[in-house]
Amino acid sequence: MAVKFSKRAVEADVLVVGGGIAGLMAAISAAEGGARVVLADKSNVLYSGSGGGGNDHFMCYIPEVHGPDIDPVIADFQRGQQGGLRPRIFIETWMRRSYEIVKLWDAWGIPMKFNGKYEFAGHGFPGDILIHLHYAGKDQKKIMTREAKKRGVEILNRTMCFDLLHAGGVVAGAIGINTQQDEAVVVRAKAVILSTGSVMRLFPASTPGRMFNTRLSPTCVGDGRAMAYRAGAELASIEIPMMRCGPKYMAKAGKATWAGVLRDPAGKPVGPFVD
Template identity: 35%
Template structure:
């Protein structure tokens, strides 16, 4: 019987995930002269949520915000109270706001363009309103930001290990000792022994059925399957906010390309939202004199008392984005911004191919599939140093819990901070730890290799998506969630996954993690006995209960037992 081959590496710091947070961590660790390996499931030059570009970053821009009369404390409170609705890690949010501009200047130093002659603001920055009451979202040339950051990491000495999916953590006496991963191309088991580990993987995508019926045509990279969260949970890391879910996560173009183009920040200032009768739902953002007062939720466009969803419910759909307003200068600005963001380049290409013009044609938009992202900031609970409850293990960016809407600035700043913390920890570890933790995944892969027939990963994924969509979206309750857990447990115990090559075995490993994440989410849904809009709406507990549930709900595995704990933000 064929056995999986193994390959070993050693380093001081292992960074898992090559998105913005992971690249930021690798860059800083390299600056500190640490021996660092960056492990990525794909290739960090184009991986992660910003792999195809990002056109906006929020932050605190001292010269501009001081002109507006907005202090750092004001921005922190605005973010915590209005964006996060009070449920946020205050120390980390403050660190993000306080250091975001410095990290943006780092991007400029690496080669990104952030200044423009047409700007009248201090520093020639293009700033827009987005999440906060002040104009503090930078528009910039971010299409190639991942390539720029990957090159910076390499210049600083980071070793890049691409096409390796980290599946589990190595532990020695309860402390981190490295990670184990599967080579998505070479089919080997890669064991990386290290003194510290920084987890910077993504959110658990692919848990829910996409509205378009195509499992990989989703807003964010479909390769993000909660690998880091599942690996950490198996190792005993405490995860918080896993019950929170963005429904719908965002609105995007319906017919041209799912999840690409038309990000909310990019079609400002010309864009307005219309219903089928031509009535304005969301006016031009830059016309809001009391913008902050009109913003009462992370996901719903306000401005007229109507929402996109309420207009659909009232029979006044479809919903359109109309960019015909504004000057020629506005139009060019918007097209530039869209070209830098996500799948915007593909979106513009398709518009040209089909003869569509922003000046003449409205773009139909539709809610995308639910996501565990944005306000639903789920992941390990971390302290002010990005430390988890396992010594030597850190989390940054989307991987970390308790930082709603931290997005790009959170990834930049937390990656930087986690690297500094990991570097300090590594100095205290005399010898290289020789922990264990690869046995389960090794057996899992060997069973697949030995199996002549069996179940396809596609069937297993459809099973998971059916369960999570039916039991964890519209009809969330204790009995529904419990039934969902039972279905996933049945799948875990009975599936006989087959894989004929490393690509298919990688998908089988993703199924393992999706089941793990799904069960964690459903258990947390049962435990939090309230509704907490916009990210948790239970049929059996329809009201928000701040007296008992204004907290982070932690869940961790101790032996064979699952333990919950409340944490005040």
């Protein structure tokens, strides 16, 4: 039996595919520049993406904390766990722009300070320059969604874009489907921003029966990269997989340091839980 789809057509200056932290920030920025912005997310922007449940740290450089010279900060990062995965131009651009984002988020109502001060802690070894700012990001997606709507961004929740409209090297929008209704959605746009997050579940897992045993959102599956590639974009660094260390058979973000020791009422350590 054939399924009949209704068709919905949407016009925009800028289409943002993916409503995570990056997608919402891109949509907000484009709208502030005067563009008519449509944001499509296959879930709901209030909770979608790897930041959907909130976050507690932010990699940044704050001159009043780290000093006026950014070079030692970048050099320290390059010696760390992710240093070999990022070119310097990426790291420096991120770092130099990070403080303005910290101040912006704080102004929106995302608490970026602890007891009135910026708190840098963890995510490093003794002697390292600490570059991860700890903040209270539980409601960050709700706040960013509010700011996007305030600027007139049209949000299409439950709309999964799966291919770009393109011809002759020019991208003119995207086509998707509503994940809850038999509806095809065609968005025509002058520019498209793909912000579909990291790529999870690309390789067979060590726990095949637990598909969502991933360190980031399991719904981030590389669909944006695939769309870009089919439209003729060049992909960089895809030969470098993401590797993390941690407890056996458990997806773990960070450096796998233990927060503490679990003890029984007599003070005896409980475990180990794996061999």
